[in-house]
Amino acid sequence: MQTRLVEYFLALHRERHFGRAAAACHVSQPTLSAGIATLEGQLGKRLIVRDRKYAGLTPEGEAILPWAQQIVAATEALGQAAGTARGPLKGELRLGAIPASMPATGILVEAIRSHAAELNVQLRALTSRQIERDLAAFELDAGVTYLDFESPAHALSIPLYTERSILVSARDGITVPETPEWPDLAGLPLCLLHQGMQNRRILDARVAAFGLALRPTVTADSYIALLAIIRQGHLCTVMPDSHITLLEGLSWARLTPLPETSEPNRIGIIVSDRAPMSPLAQTVLAVARSLRLPAPYRPA
Template sequence: MQTRFIEYFLALERERHFARAAEYCNVSQPTLSAGIATLEGQLGKRLIQRDRRFVGLTPEGEAILPWARQIVAAVEALEQSSATARGALKGELRLGAIPAAMPVIGHLAGAMLARHPGLNIAVRALTSRQIERDLAAFELDAGLTYLDFEPPAHALTVPLYAERAMLISAVDGVHVPDPLDWSDLAELPLCLLHQGMQNRRILDARLAERALALRPIITADSYLALLGLVQQGRLCSIIPDSHTRLLEGLQWIRLHALPDPQEVSRIGIIVSDSAPMSPLAQAVLSVARELHLPKSP
């Protein structure tokens, strides 16, 4: 059984389309189809439901999916281990990061490349749940996410920093009381991340503890979108303090401390708690343990 046929199968399951899967694997569509057919012949089972196009996996295809992912991940780790036994770590580090942690990506990537200059790093903006899912499916080597609220399962973690939330408004925009109370926050016109983002769920939980709820007028999935909305002057938003360095020099923006600045959320690196651990996962953990991030203003 050849590993590349299993890779074709996984690509088709991920892309849900024969042509896109073939493009992802850098082969022609007939080559991909023939490879999957060969895999089906070797297993004696149909793995793909076909009707002139991809329909889905058969029950047998669903059954082998986790094993196929493990096989491909194990082969990749085997090749990395062999290549790095007497040389530098090379290859692509696949890193998933929640939007709240994006401002620290540069520090982590810089430290990784300083120690392992032969690496390439692919960063994907994902929710915390997507990071957990993709780690379990061997589609990520590491994640940068929240550690305490809805803690990740089956993961090794290295804390990097503690995040505080801040309110932002436009200088000539919405009037924000000073000092700010939690009840004031619930009454302000807000644009926030949607509830699929853990940052928002943490914020909602803190308000619920005080018998309050936030009712944003607009929701989005990126802080860049929230900043654009706040700049118009009619809305406020809540962002992590890690973003404040990126906002330095912007004359239109105003920062406001939330009522309890001591409430923090830890963010750190996570990798799958599996043995043996891949060289890439080991390298990320090692660098993360020694990484010193600058404090937010």
């Protein structure tokens, strides 16, 4: 069985469209279709539901999916292991990071590049649940995410730092308390991340501990969007203090710390807990163990 045929199958499952899958594999659509038909012939089972276009996987396709993912991942790791026996690590490192961690990813990526200069790094902004799912599906090599709230399963982790929350508003906009408490958030006009984002779920849980609920006027999936909204002066938001480095010099922004909590949010690197571990995952863990983030990041 050719690994390339399995790659065609996985690309079609991921893209859910023959044309896009073919483009992702850098082949023509007829070549991809013929390759998947060959794979089906070798296995003696239909893997794809076809109705003039892609319509999902058959039960047999679903059954082989995790094995197909392992085959391709193992083949890639095999090549990396052979290549690093007498030379530097090469290839592409796929790194997923939650939006809350994005300011720290610049430091992390630079440290990875210093450790393995010939690696290409593909950084993707994902939710914590997407990171956990994509690690399990061999679609990521490592992730940067929360370690304690909804702890990731089947993962090895290295803590990087802890975060504190800050209230961000426009200086010439709405009035906010000088020293806000967590219950105060329930009475403020807010724009926040949506509930699919773990930072928002952590925030909701903290306010719920006081018997209150947050009802934001606007929700978004990025802090850039939240900043663009609050700059208009009518709403405020809650962000991690790691974003202070990116907010420096914004004269319109007012940053107000929220109280410390007994359980600070730890953010760190995770990789799948598998043996043998891929050279890419080993590299990320090695970098994470030695990485010391500067202020305002606080050690985990």
